[in-house]
Each structure stands twice: as C-alpha cells, then as structure tokens.
Amino acid sequence: MKPYILIEDLEVKYQQKIVLENIYLEVNKGEIVCVVGPNGGGKTTLLKVILGLKDYSKGSVLVLGKPPEYVDRKEIGYLPQQESSARNFPISVFEVVLMGRYPKIGLLKKPDKEDKRIVEECLKLVKMEHLKEENINNLSGGQRQRVFIARALAMEPKILILDEPSTGLDIVAQEDFYKTLVEIRDKKEMAILMVSHDIGVVSTFVDKIACLNRTIHYHGKSGQPIPEDVLKKVFGTNIQILVHDQHCRGCHRGNND
C-alpha cells in the first residue's frame, strides 16, 4: 500500500533563507507519527507544506498519492497550533463538532440525520458525549482540545494533522489525550501526524518519532531511545528529558481513575 504521506528530499525557503532541507518522511495508514523539535525548527512549516499552504523549492511531497495542492482538503483533518477559534463565541459542543461536517455537506445544504449520527459517534470516541449540550467556553483546555479533535474526525478524514496538540495541557490531560489518539488510530485506521516541542509524554504513545531542526536528524520507532548526539543536534546541549511512565509520582493518575 502506498504511504499516506511521502516526503523525499524536501527543501523549503522563506524568501532566500532555507528553513527546511533534506527532509525524508513517511507516514502510513494506521500510524501515529510525531515530529519533535525546538520552536523555530520548521515543524509548522512542514505541516503547512503537507496541507498545501506553503510552496517548496525542491523535492517531492505526496499526500494520498498526490501533490498537496491537488489533495481534497476534506481528506485531511487539521488541528492548528494555537486555538484559532473566536473567544467567547457562544456555541454548544455538539454544534462545534457539527462544523466538521460542513465541508462534506457542501454549500446550500443542511446537516441531516446521518451528519448528526457521525457527530455523536465522534463525540463518543473522544469521550465528550456527556457534554454535548455544554457551551464550549465552559470547558477546560483538555476538554476543548478533545472537542476540536472530534470536529476534525467528523470530516471522516484519512489523515489527521495536529500542530502542538498538548500545548496548555497538564501532564495528566496530555496522557489522556494521547491515549484517545491511540484509540482513534485503532478504530478509524487513519494516519495521524503531529508535531510537538515536547518529547516526554508523546514518545510513549506514537509509532514513529522524527527529530526536526531544519533537517530530520533521526527517524525511528517509538520506544527506542533517541541517540544522545541526535538530541543535542536538535535541541542543543541544555536539555533534560523526562520520560513519563508508571514510576512517575505526583504527576501520574492513581489506580482509581
């Protein structure tokens, strides 16, 4: 089967400055791939290229077998880096997720029963169905993030792209969030690509990790330790990695949860 995302020898420039070079990345159906790297290392630029929002100067990018500008946008669910929604917009959780159906429904048509069923299913998947009538402004950061994932899922995409999804979430909420992503991957068999500047919690849950700082320095399976020289190249020398596992105290949930 062809990879859902295949990038070879990619180079991207902003004006004349090279911001990404020599990028090779493959994301297959049913995989969760995380690109980690420092702020300003080109992670968001890489996502913009995949989404067809940024041109590249060299190399090949194929998304679902096509160059990004020809890919049907409805095949890609996207969660932006910072919450891009209007502040204090008075709207229920259900209505937010229903928006994910709008591009599929098309212009001049209204959502039908099937659209609403899909919304219910997506809310269930992210464990937010009990709050579907709640105003989005009354939710915590982690709950809102789940709602926005459900909205992306409501498009029934083949690829889910998440830009720094754990920003603003505490360690427990992050772990819950990544567990939900694994469930989504298992049930929906979609490819999930996310970028993060944090290599702590995320490394436990993903299938592949790519370290990016202008170029990709390491591309390996989750669970394998990232070589120290790679971490120094990507993040610099002043780095301390905390791996979150069952031995963590204080930040970890108790057995009752």
Next chain:
Amino acid sequence: MIELLNYEFARNALIAGSLISILFGFLSFFVVMKKLSFLTVGISHAAFGGIALGLLIGLSPYPTAIIFCILTGFLIASQSNRSEYDTVIGIIFALTMALGVIFLSLRKSYTFDLMSYLFGSILGINKTDLLFITITTILVTLFFTLFFKEIIFITFDKTVAKASGLPVDVFEYSIVAILSFVIVFSIKLIGIILVSAFLIIPAATTIFIANNYKKVIMLSIVLNLVIFYSGFFLSYKLDLPAGATIVTIGALIFFATSFINKKFFN
C-alpha cells in the same frame, strides 16, 4: 404619538428604521465576534468622502459612497497583521474624511447639509431610500440564509475553515461589501458618526445574557428594534435629534447590562 403616522415622512422613517434595525441586529453578531467594530468605523467614515464626491460631480451620493466604502473595507480587510490593520484604519478614515472636506470646499454653491449626513436626518428618508433599504434587506437575508452555516464556521474558526477547503476569502470580502451597502443606506437614518454604534451595541449587549449564537442573533434583532422605536418616539416627544437619541439609549442599555452582568453573574 399615533398622529405621527399620518405623515408619509414619519411612516417612511419607521419602515426604514425597522428594516435597518433588523439588518443591523442580525449583522451585529458577526461584527462583534469577528472584531470588525473598528472596520465598521473606517467604512462609515469613508462614506463621507464618497458622498462629498457625489455631490461635487452632481450625482446621487449613494454610488460614490458605496464605492468609497467598499474600497476602504477591502483595503482594511486585506491587512493580515493586526497592528497594520489598526494603522490602516486610522489613516484611511482620516484620509477619506479629509477628501470629503476638500470635495465640499471645491463646490461652488454651498447648499449641503453636513450635519444631516454626519448625524442623520431620519425624517428626510424618501421613497427611493426606502426602496434601496428594502432591496438591500432582501439580498442580505438571502445571502445569509443560503450560506449561514459556512459563515458561522468562518466566524468561529477561520483557520480550520480555510484548511478544510471553504472559500474563506470570498465570504469575508462579501461580508465587507454587505457592511458597506448597509452602512451607506443607513446614513440618512442614523448618520456617519453614529452608525457603527448601531452595529456594535446589540450583540455586545445580548452576548451577556444569551449562551448560544442563535439566541444572541435573535435577541440582538429584538433589542435593536426596541432601541430604535424608543429612540424614535422619545426624540419626537422631547424634540431631540433621532440618531443621537437612538444611540444614547443603546449605549445606556449596553452599560446597564454590562454592569448588571458583572455585579450579579461574575
């Protein structure tokens, strides 16, 4: 009070005011949520330059005012950076007012009632104005009925709407064009200086009391009608300028609601 309705000019004013109140009440939610308040100030002031140009070349002031407003609105809306956006509005709205003053000074005969354009002249609304307002109301209603769900998505989350393939720019420029039309046709009712308040106050007030956008929109329409009718009849009773009375009542309701909300619900 009822005897007022025997006069055609009063009936015209009431019908035009009702339509504009409904239109502005509806649009208010989108203006407040998309933070377009300052943009509406820029557009309304641009109308002054357009009206003055129309008068200078001896035409109806409406077409030139609409052109001035749309160009200004598009120029402002094309600024992606927030600080550039504020700067451009600040410069453009002064420029279009300055052009208006220059155009007026170039006129040989000075028969222009500046105050009626700046602060409204509600009883000067004629049948032609009424026709334009009615057509605008029908077209705006049609546009929003057809594309309501897309406009809500764009208003709530422009980035994701764009990434999912919706023609965000087309909708955004359409909304700016719509605002230009409704602002120009409401100038006689409420005036260049005051018109943006009539667009901002309703949703800024009802958002305190309603927890869903559909309710905010409905309440904004009702509130705008209440503000208009009370301002209209009070101005008649007390012999005050209608536009200024309407805006003052609206602002008082806004501050009272804001105060009550903060005092009792925060």
